[in-house]
Amino acid sequence: MTKPVSIFRNVPLAPPDPIFHLTANYKADPFPDKIDLGIGAYRDEAGKPWILPVVQKAEALVVGDPQLDHEYLPILGLKAFRDASVRVILGADSPAVAEGRAVGAQSISGTGALRIGAEFLRRFRDAATTVYISNPTWGNHRAIFEDAGFAVQTYPYWDAAARGLDIDGLLAALRAAPQQSIIVLHACAHNPTGVDPTAAQWRQIAEVCRERAHFPFFDCAYQGFASGSLDRDAAAVRAFVADGFELFVAQSYSKNFGLYGERVGCLTVVAHEPAVAQHIESQLAKITRAMISNPPSHGARIVSRVITDAGLMAQWQRELETMAGRIRAMRQALFTHLQQLGTPGTWQHIVDQIGMFSYTGLSPAQCQTLIDQHHVYLSSNGRISMAGLNEGNVERFARAVDQVVRQS
Ligand SMILES: Cc1ncc(COP(=O)(O)O)c(C=O)c1O
Structure with missing residues (x-):
């Protein structure tokens, strides 16, 4: 034969x-x-x-819970986790939270949050929209946005001679980018350079984003891990929200909880109005359903225990x-x-x-x-x-x- x-x-x-x-x-x-x-x-x-002691503690609580079962989570994940995750990144006192115009969708860690966010943007932005990522950047950014169907360009980030941020190059590239581009920004602890804009430089970046009506898509893979403070590491995101931007934040709990393999994350969405946020949320559910049906429960339960409890939250910090x-x-x-x-x-x-x-x-x-x-x-x-x-x-x-x- x-x-x-x-x-x-x-x-x-x-x-x-x-x-x-x-x-x-x-x-x-x-x-x-x-x-x-x-x-x-x-x-x-x-x-x-x-293994963080706070994770050991929370995991024992999860596993010891007599109510625990292995049913599916809802499509958008654990509600308590999603709500608390939005507060972790935006701040408990965020006006966007108080006004009901911020929502979170549980995701397969930071990568999954970027992927569902990218998928949403491809469906609801002009097909010709360009995504800008920093040069250099985390090795997966280009692949994630290209797989979602976007043309991906880069903005300069690293000044090799000065071994620091090329702020002039960055601002010039964002100014030259077509209006309403999607700009992927590292919220803190830029990977791979370890160089973050100063508060004043973030203001300059925000100014150009506003001038050009760009859409900021923050990637936040290291909140609390960079400076040791959750608030300090969220400062750039919160400044953009305070400035009135609509934006996405891909949150990862891989590094800051040491839960790499558990794949815990959240896509936080800030919109101008609650109704818009709810419509976006409904579309994210549709996207998630088709991609993964619903997210995994174990890691999200652990994180949820910690970020909804003042004592465990203090220990985590x-x-x-x-x-x-x-x-x-x-x-x-x-x-x-x-x-x-x-x-x-x-x-x-x-x-x-x-x-x-x-x-x-x-x-x-x-x-x-x-x-x-x-x-x-x-x-x-x-x-x-x-x-x-x-x-x-x-x-x-x-x-x-x-x-x-x-x-x-
Ligand atoms: C900048 C950046 N974004 C996103 C991620 C995604 O990681 P994960 O999918 O484990 O959350 C990483 C991990 O190295 C990263 O460095």
């Missing part, structure tokens, strides 16, 4: 995701002192994933400060070691940047040498996850960087 011919024989092999591929290579490396600075997941002082504080300490330790070694170049940006990542300025070739010769795994764009550093490996990493910089 002749071998059957597959109808998929012309399907090309897709390239592996660079970050997940890097993690696989790290895991396969038998070297005992290898260092993983690739994936953006928090590690404790011992280099291990950290202390634990956020623990994570943010350890990362700040590692920034300082790395900077100090590089200074002591006299490593050529300026390294001030390591301590000036914020959040999970630091954009080191190392070249792709230098990054490859770190992987090949030093067993230090990092993205080829020079981004390192600060959470992968600890007292036990930061000096070794600094020495490896020092050698690589001197060699090239």
Whole structure:
């Protein structure tokens, strides 16, 4: 019998995701002192994933609840979770909440919130609308918006020479963008650069968005994780709401709760009027129904317990400060070691940047040498996850960087 011919024989092999591929290579490396600075997941002082004590507590409450069952959640998710999530990002005293013009839809974490938001925008904005993402940005932004059918352009963000924000380039690009474009903004702890606009720069960005009638779509993957304060990390979003913008916020609870695999998130929508918000909500339900039917319950129940309880909320905020504080300490330790070694170049940006990542300025070739010769795994764009550093490996990493910089 002749071998059957597959109808998929012309399907090309897709390239592996660079970050997940890097993690696989790290895991396969038998070297005992290898260092993983690739994936953006928090590690404790011992280099291990950290289950937040507040999550353990809340999970025990969830599992011990005699009312617990495994029925489907409603299409838009757990109502208590959605309402509390809107308050977490906008602030409990937000006028948008009081006026009933803010709604939340539970999502498959931040990625899912971006995806359902993108799908809604594709259906209800002009087909020619362009989406602007920062350059550089998180590796998935382009794919999410292109998969939803948008043309995606970039606005400049990183000034390589100054190792900081290219605010002039950013503002010029937003001014030149067609009116009513969709602008994806990182609410805090910009990935991959770790550089955020100042409050004054956010005001400039808002001004241009208003002039050009752009639609801000905030991606908030690190609330509380960047500065240790939920309020401080939500300041940009809240300033835009106070300015009267209609906007979307994709909220992720992966990093700030350490619930990466549980896929907990929320798309928060702020509209000018309650009726509009309700119509948007109904469309998000329709989109969610067709895409995933309804979201998963376990992680949302855990987060819901915490963000609807004053005591647990206070504990969560202390634990956020623990994570943010350890990362700040590692920034300082790395900077100090590089200074002591006299490593050529300026390294001030390591301590000036914020959040999970630091954009080191190392070249792709230098990054490859770190992987090949030093067993230090990092993205080829020079981004390192600060959470992968600890007292036990930061000096070794600094020495490896020092050698690589001197060699090239
Ligand atoms: C900027 C940014 N947006 C969104 C996400 C989405 O993460 P998740 O889907 O786990 O919430 C990430 C995760 O790394 C991120 O860095």
